[in-house]
Amino acid sequence: MEKNFTVKSDTNLWQRLDMDVERFSAVPGILTGAYQDIFLSQSNRPAAMDYFDSMVENIYTGRIDEILAAKAEGRPVIGTFCVYVPEEIIQAAGGVCIGLCGGSQLTVPDAEKILPRTICPMVKSAFGFKISNMCPLFQAVDFVYGETTCDAKKKTWELLDRYVPTHVMEIPQRKLERDKRLWIEEVKDFKAAVEKVIGSTIDEGALKQGVATLNAKREALQRLNGLRHHNPSPISGRDMLLIQQIAFYDVPERFTEKVHALCDELEIRCQNNNPVAPPSTPRIMVSGTPMAMPNWKLHNIIEKSGALVVNEESCIGTRYYKDTIATDGTSMDDILEKLTERYMKIDCSCFTPNDDRIDQVLTEYRASGAQGLIDYCLQFCHTYNIEAVKLREACEREGIPFMAIESDYSPEDVGQLQTRIEAFIEQIQG
């Protein structure tokens, strides 16, 4: 029974946002088709996925209305592409933190009119979305939070700033005490930038509340991922990826509530032995670079080849929620330091050395009951690509089947990826 699903349109709204309405009008239809094919074709989905389906239906309309309403109340709207954004500060200011468009091939050609072709597809896609006025989220922000986690990003921010105010936060590349001091200063600068938008100061009480809200959101995602590790899994990798993507544009409190509702359902499914796929289904863990909405390419191929994705060690994955902030901070400086300590635990490959990440991957691998690891690298992401060497070595030591994939958003390598993934599944099955 095919579910009734349509990504909604609102040309008046898009007009108000100065979008390229004519060109953008085709997008909801394309997304609807892709979503039906990738998500609604699955059988035995949890009922609580309805909410997340509706978040996709409203991505270009209802959710934008909410964001604009918040903005009209003087609340700051800040866009981002990175999990290093100190979201708690935005929350403390009553603001909205949203992950911007950057996961589609659609606007890569736009970006390539200006940017070099040989850089990361996420950076190109994102830049293209802004310069072609094709992302309603982008159109609604007060400013963009940029960071220095890679060369392509940090140099693109200089150009992006011409189109939308872009605040760049320096993320150090090592984790020494002096790096921490710098990081705290950068967090304070970011706080000042947010305060400038609201025209008032964020106090300790508000920040504590922000910390509590985001901790609760991350804990909900931890609970969900833990349930998903149940063998056999009660939920597909595609649905899990989707939820982790929606985490970047939903209202935190509502999202937390809906994730817990889903968890309650999954707990019952585990008790009743009602898995999403037969127990014999091969389990694959994915690690590496983020998959921004609507980049569902890898999960779609893996799961349509008969395996299940059981964990994402990724920015749109565990890297976003594996750590929470200690809540025993009292003074503003104390809270900001504890906040920084939490962000310093994120093991992005921009750090050197970054061996904590290798251990983290192995820990998640064991917890997820996976039978093989696919490391996913966006094309031209040198740091993750090179780090895959250490990951491969670790997997060889541990006897873990390992495959590294480098890909972009274009469909041209789907046939080849399918062959490689099917062969990897054959390898796991022996």
Add this chain to the structure above:
Amino acid sequence: MDIGIDLGSRAIKLAVVEEGRLLSSMVVGSSFEPHKQAQQLLDSYQPRLVAATGYGRHLAQKHFAQHVITEIKAHALGARRLFPGCRTILDVGGQDSKVIALDTAGKVVQFQMNDKCAAGTGRFMEMMAASLGYSLDEFSRAAGRVGETVAINSMCAVFAESEVVSLRNRGVAPEVIARAIHRSIIDRLGTMVERIGLQGELVFSGGVARNRVLVDLLAQRLRQPVQVPEAPEIVGAYGAALHLAGIP
């Protein structure tokens, strides 16, 4: 009698197997509707089961094949049966090249495929031969006649072609250029093999393995003998048929 059929990007290969032995085989160039072509080939047999591999394997499964396996597994099965000591396979087909590492029992432990471009594939050979006005046979014979005096640096099919043009315009003889192209392909394939880590006997399969110059250059580069099956393009189809042996 079981049949393995390999629907590749440039050719369809068919292997007829009984009790593990290859009874006969067939190779035809692939058309726009490879599954119909394959079906016609199958019409003259009454196989017990058919297993498909290659790019068209899923299309074949929709129409006539009871089983599908990937080219990786198929080549592993085929090469291993032909050469029981085989631990590494280099397969160069029309559209991709791959290296497969086997453990001592013949199980696939690791594999690599070329990136999403034509470099180091049969298609690259065809394009380069055409840019010199050679047929594929003439191309390798020409390369076998001369030593190496110039180098082709680009492995991108498009850039390599323009390198060929500029060498010709400098008056470099076509056979010298042909030789340089062979060398550049072997450099790339050799690196792929070394990335996986060459172990045990190396089997070179796929249609490109019929090129003697490439085989000799590869053996030199890797400093060990290279085993080439009598019909290297059949290995995948043969492996697919062998896969059916244990299936009732």
